[in-house]
Amino acid sequence: MSEAQRDAALNGAPVDEWLAVSAASRIGATPLRTRLLGRPLAVWRDTLTGDPVAAPEIGAQQRYHAIDRYGCTWVALAAPRRALFTLPQYEQPGRRVIDCGAFGVHTSAPRVIENFLDMGHFPYVHAGILGEEPHTEVKDYKVHEDEHGELWATDCAFWQPRAAAAANAGMDVDYTYRVPQPFCALLYKTSPRMPAERDVIALFVQPLGEVESRAHLLMLLFDDEHDNTALVSFQQTIFGQDKPILESQMPKRLPLDARAEVSTRADAMSMAYRRWLKATGLRYGVEVTPSR
């Protein structure tokens, strides 16, 4: 048993999970120094093989597991328990892959994911963009866990004044949410340019520590008009609105007890996410018993 696995057995940290640590394009010969699950981490690229390399520090003998996938570099501190989830849209012709950068947030990774899965805050936190009064109702949607153990919310619909940089007017937007891993979430939403297709917005959260995170945002979309700056700044505006709200949420660890916070059917995905996290045995960035 490695040192990382022994630690994990003690604190329930997902050391054997692939975790995103950077956009792959930002990893080069010069090491990126960051943290993962409270531990120091250095990531660089082997100039001969082109493969990413991860280690506790630059001079260390020890190596962590590292791969490039879906525009990101992923690291597992111990032998990964499973392969990374599939994302066929990444290879789909005609889609642009846009790295929207990383956002530091002073809260736990599950809080960041849960906020991403929530439609109810659109008319308030993202007023005029992703929602607008009086279009506040979150219609009932379906939640299920698939045969791979991934969590889905389907048949979500929400009226949005400006659903994407490419949207010129308000529209009813169809949403599908997918949580393939505890700290990864994907959103498939109506593409304003290609109504038959869905734009994909990916949120991969890097837990720097239990209550300190970096959110890596990636978009896979059909938009031949806006340049990267316009598309990235759209997402940065959205995330900039979420950040202060996320950082004010107490407790910073996501409470998994259903009685800890009041919810309605509009929060079905959030409640399912909390139950699902509890069932996976994750004990990192969460509160299993109420803090009060």
Add this chain to the structure above:
Amino acid sequence: MHGKTAVHTLSCAYHGWRFAKDGACIYIPAKPNLSPPRSACAKTYAVREEGGLIWATLADASWRGIGDVQMPDAFCRGFVVYRSPQATRSFLLNHFAAVRVDGAVMERRDESGARCVLFLQPMSDERTVIYLWIDTEDEPGDGARIEAMLRAARAFRELRTQLEADAHDAPAGSRR
């Protein structure tokens, strides 16, 4: 709670839940036809408006006013200080040469007779807000009043820097 007021209710900044004066949630915009559950209730505290300030008590303390201090007419600004309320209070008693009124109000006059009044808000164990007020009735006109307020704020900013640098009784980890 962060939010804004809307038709005699407080609307939460996150999901727009509206709370009545007693703290009960009366409207959940994501489910407009749902009667909010009774468990959806925000805690409320007694509050009053007095002398241009809003006062709150976490434990139903009775209103005692601000003693013999006469409320100044001009609010200069609020300073957030990254020190405990206790450390802030004792520093000000030593360095502001204040006439202590009680734990939360301090008054002083400088050599020229100009008066400053401070109101202390214990924000947390590590943070204190200080509201700085001065008298400007004797100033000859608006320009002079504003100048006096800026001067007082500038002078107090220096004191704040000293206060935050005065670390001898600061608990470890409480500094910015």
